[in-house]
Amino acid sequence: MKPPKLIALLLLATLALLSGCTTVQPWERATLADYKMRPDRDPLLTAMMEHIYFSREASSGGRGVGGSGCGCN
């Protein structure tokens, strides 16, 4: 393959990769900020999952950060 052709293909491949990624803009995060998106919205389920985790791993906690996906501030 000739170098110019290779460069063109590489550029096109880069473009294709870039178009495959998207950023949810700060003003588009209403759905992510919804209470339903919280991983800890159900206290009973959270307690059960913690119990299972503790039983299997002999450790607890460190399951992530609190809050939902607003990403504010």
Place this chain on the structure above:
Amino acid sequence: MWSPTKKTSLVAAILLASSVLASAEVKVGQPFPALASFSLEGALPESAGRVVLVDFWATWCAPCRASFPAYSALQRELGGRGFTLVAVSVDKQKGAYDEFLAKFAPAFTTVRDGKQSLVGEVRVPAMPTSYLIDRHGVLRAVHSGFYGDKTMKELRTQIIELLEEKS
């Protein structure tokens, strides 16, 4: 005449460059977009010759909600000296917006950018973000996020400086 390979490379390079340029934000020192040229829901206040703070907020954003009492106090304090605060909601759901305003009744003007055309043009870096505009419509400061007293102290100082500037 250019070869097809060269043409393809050129098109790819232009597309790549345009994708980078499309993410440009409004910069300090540039004129802020005229609010009236966007289809915002709600009446805009007379802002010609006034120092304006445009705050982008949403009902689903906790720091935005926390800023409302402090912003109301700021509008009451400095409104008579030529300061106007315009809060632009980016809520797509009108119901949530109306409900929020009925509950909190802010002392400043609020409008809704339901189509998110203005916020898309300004490209705010975070929610909330406020833009301080001088009497000539030039953007002078940007405050990304709301950090309570720290933000209010900085904002108040900057607003008073702009109010005292000779026009």
